[in-house]
Amino acid sequence: MTDQTIEQDKQQLIFAATLAVISERGFHDSPVSVIAKRSGVSPGTIYHYFENKDDLIHALFWKIETAFAAALMAGDPQAEPWPDHLEHIWLNAFAFYVAHPEETLFLEQYKNSPYQKDAFILPDSDEIHRLMALIEADQQNGVMQRLPIEVLHELTLGVAVRLAKRQIAGAIDLDQSELANIARSCVRAVAVG
Amino acid sequence: MTDQTIEQDKQQLIFAATLAVISERGFHDSPVSVIAKRSGVSPGTIYHYFENKDDLIHALFWKIETAFAAALMAGDPQAEPWPDHLEHIWLNAFAFYVAHPEETLFLEQYKNSPYQKDAFILPDSDEIHRLMALIEADQQNGVMQRLPIEVLHELTLGVAVRLAKRQIAGAIDLDQSELANIARSCVRAVAVG
């Protein structure tokens, strides 16, 4: 194993522990000492990899956002016609959230805290570029409304996160056909006509 | 002025300061000492009115939720037919959020933190009772889908909060006709057929 991978491993251990602790206990009540213990590294090591606690949290946020973006385009939805591709993406998002409850709780906490001062910033990944291109094409084709990206997001994937949170909490348990219906509703909300 | 009202006044001062500080700085980074200074009362006084900091925050949450519930049924939407009454309620919600940015930021932070361990709990107010009755009637009449209350919420008012947050942040600026369209979309998402 190379030095590079060892270093990566430590970072990953720290990320994993941070995610676990914060999703369980919240931003407040997640001391570095606890994260260190859970990671199996010393507090000092955390400060070797990250400038400070905020830096760690921001880095974790982007790591998760990037993983989410990748999951979004799984199964090549671009190949499908409207409105199927958008429903597909919606279901991908929901599936990611439900499969990654810790990540979901972390993301929502982050986005609703003053950590998130920036507006709607997306990772600069290949998948996001493809998604944006798809949206633009749909709008060019006159099938999707020309609404601000934030509005499109809240009417579609925004709904997916929150339903996923409810499902993670055990409050609801949507089956495949219910999900398909809801996905269709969300897509219809941004469709023209 | 009676002692009762003086006491009420102090409580209100504390609530207002807590809301202002937390909406600006977040749950972490909102020390009692800062809240006290902003209230114009001493830390000791806060502990006279509230058992501890958590108690204060929970109490503030319920106060805001109750105010929100009241605003929801403003203009007597019950008197209107389906789907107008639901659109009306949606617009009431959006209007409340935009008119109360601090409250909105606080609520969303609270609901996405481990403070909120409870599932979907609503204030036990008259307005909420009327709202629930209205929903039940709509479902009896076969116009609204029989989905779990959490799902109905996320498809309708859940969207309203998040759009309001975007508007508060200055990212978007929806006019009346755009809002009416979105409200209609949300209602359609829970309508039968």
Add this chain to the structure above:
Amino acid sequence: MTDQTIEQDKQQLIFAATLAVISERGFHDSPVSVIAKRSGVSPGTIYHYFENKDDLIHALFWKIETAFAAALMAGDPQAEPWPDHLEHIWLNAFAFYVAHPEETLFLEQYKNSPYQKDAFILPDSDEIHRLMALIEADQQNGVMQRLPIEVLHELTLGVAVRLAKRQIAGAIDLDQSELANIARSCVRAVAVG
């Protein structure tokens, strides 16, 4: 006892402990926790009276400098003729330093550390004003050289501190007549002719 004096007392306790600890152990190796224990107050209390550790140290410095300035003019040296008044002041300085070993060690450490970024700044006290007036008069009268204040200081009182430090350390033990001789030498070094 009034609140004012209680508060003063706590400050004085903290000052005394800081002085003792730093003169014994140096700037490095004088943790707030040790100062707190020595003061008989909690660390938190120190941060109630001082913004931070640097603030405490600067405040202590000025307190000592002011006390020193007062001691300098004891016995009304202005009333005496040249060069007696300057010899008197020199002996006052030496006596203060020897009588206040902790203060002396603290001052010298402070002045030789990057804490002291400012050049030769004197407390704005009555005594210092009288001293400066005296020097100016001596120069007007053509008995004292017109050298920069820093040079005058190093040739006179600067020598006093360092001899006092040697005496405090037990390396030397100057008697009254030796001291008088040295004082006279220092004064002659800044005299005209």
Add this chain to the structure above:
Amino acid sequence: MTDQTIEQDKQQLIFAATLAVISERGFHDSPVSVIAKRSGVSPGTIYHYFENKDDLIHALFWKIETAFAAALMAGDPQAEPWPDHLEHIWLNAFAFYVAHPEETLFLEQYKNSPYQKDAFILPDSDEIHRLMALIEADQQNGVMQRLPIEVLHELTLGVAVRLAKRQIAGAIDLDQSELANIARSCVRAVAVG
């Protein structure tokens, strides 16, 4: 280049970096990690050449003191008669300090910190032996007062350091004739009669 000289080089790099960092930032606030980075070597390497941080600092002190002692006797002052030789030495000291500002700041910090527990100890170098012999001869010849070495030092070279520090700080700028005058004053302070 031999191994010996390589080793010497590393030591010199470490010494130079330590001197630079401490003279800029002070004893406190000069972490080994910073010194290592400035040296271009790793922290581990520093601990290869020095037992610990204190050891490094003490070694640096003696290195500088020795260099200073050598500079003191430059130009063969012994060959000159009293009081010229002492004035010459005084000017050598002043010139060294001004030419080596980092060394001067380091020395003064060191001598005023509890690092310096020892009394007046001089390097055991050839130059110091010659200097001591010269002093003894002057005293034998009845031209220099028989005062403790510490007193002689403070009245002469002690003044030189502190004036040099003022000049380094930019507070004063003494020209050659002013310096000659001051040197003469200092010598007169230890002269007989």
Add this chain to the structure above:
DNA sequence: GATGAATGAGGTTTCATTCAT
């Protein structure tokens, strides 16, 4: 009721030092 000085446990971060490579 009201105050705010005082507390001290515990938070974030630093840094001298070690040791596997």
Add this chain to the structure above:
DNA sequence: TATGAATGAAACCTCATTCAT
């Protein structure tokens, strides 16, 4: 020899809470 990641004790400082006034 040389490295620098890793350590963990300890530094500075914060802040929820108490309590004498």
